[in-house]
Amino acid sequence: DTGVSQDPRHKITKRGQNVTFRCDPISEHNRLYWYRQTLGQGPEFLTYFQNEAQLEKSRLLSDRFSAERPKGSFSTLEIQRTEQGDSAMYLCASSLGGNTNEKLFFGSGTQLSVL
Amino acid sequence: DQQVKQNSPSLSVQEGRISILNCDYTNSMFDYFLWYKKYPAEGPTFLISISSIKDKNEDGRFTVFLNKSAKHLSLHIVPSQPGDSAVYFCAATRYNTDKLIFGTGTRLQVFP
Numbered sequence: 305d306t307g308v309s310q311d312p313r314h315k316i317t318k319r320g321q322n323v324t325f326r327c328d329p330i331s332e333h334n335r336l337y338w339y340r341q342t343l344g345q346g347p348e349f350l351t352y353f354q355n356e357a358q359l360e361k362s363r364l365l366s367d368r369f370s371a372e373r374p375k376g377s378f379s380t381l382e383i384q385r386t387e388q389g390d391s392a393m394y395l396c397a398s399s400l401g402g403n404t405n406e407k408l409f410f411g412s413g414t415q416l417s418v419l
Numbered sequence: 420d421q422q423v424k425q426n427s428p429s430l431s432v433q434e435g436r437i438s439i440l441n442c443d444y445t446n447s448m449f450d451y452f453l454w455y456k457k458y459p460a461e462g463p464t465f466l467i468s469i470s471s472i473k474d475k476n477e478d479g480r481f482t483v484f485l486n487k488s489a490k491h492l493s494l495h496i497v498p499s500q501p502g503d504s505a506v507y508f509c510a511a512t513r514y515n516t517d518k519l520i521f522g523t524g525t526r527l528q529v530f531p
Contacts, residue, residue, distance in 0.1 A: 308462070335517070346423070346508050346521030347463065360517065395462055407453060408519065410462030 308411035310396050316417045317386055324382045325414045329398030336379050337408060338371055339395040340364065347395055353379060354401060386418045422446045423511050425522035432529050438496040440525050442509030445490065449511040453519065454483060454494050457506045499529045
């Protein structure tokens with residue numbers, strides 16, 4: 305395992321459909337983060353996990369969004385009833401944890417397009 | 420409320436010269452700052468960081484300077500190389516929080 309893996313790389317869906325993304329962090333990393341990036345903007349924090357516990361959620365994360373990390377390893381991010389405004393790059397990152405300033409290792413992202 | 424600002428969306432520099440990327444922040448509680456580099460179709464990769472107890476950190480061709488009174492940091496790349504062409508994001512965080520606040524990025528192009 306050489307890095308953070310995200311699947312799929314691209315997703316095109318119709319408005320109103322549900323989508324699910326998967327993230328596999330670096331194996332020894334305890335912390336897993338989800339960020340969203342839109343065109344011309346930097347990544348925006350969505351949520352993060354310490355092992356299987358979801359410790360913080362951004363106000364950006366509406367009720368249509370849910371994230372899980374059931375066994376403290378991989379994570380899924382689901383968006384229900386997608387809207388065109390959900391179109392973005394969804395980035396997953398992981399870190400060792402412990403030191404809150406630990407640098408994050410990002411995956412290549414999932415590019416979501418909602419038609 | 421943009422707490423971390425990168426006011427220059429793009430920068431073009433000749434190979435071998437110095438590249439200077441700037442970043443301003445508004446939240447005086449930030450105490451740790453990072454620079455990430457992003458190539459197209461890839462996630463951001465960590466480049467260099469600096470704690471608020473320092474005013475300079477150097478790693479090879481990359482140096483980050485922090486001016487706390489001005490709430491300003493800069494990334495210097497010298498000498499610049501064509502492979503440095505990428506989007507550079509400044510990020511900030513506070514001790515005991517676990518999320519990074521990113522700027523909007525600066526696209527650096529290094530031409531021969």
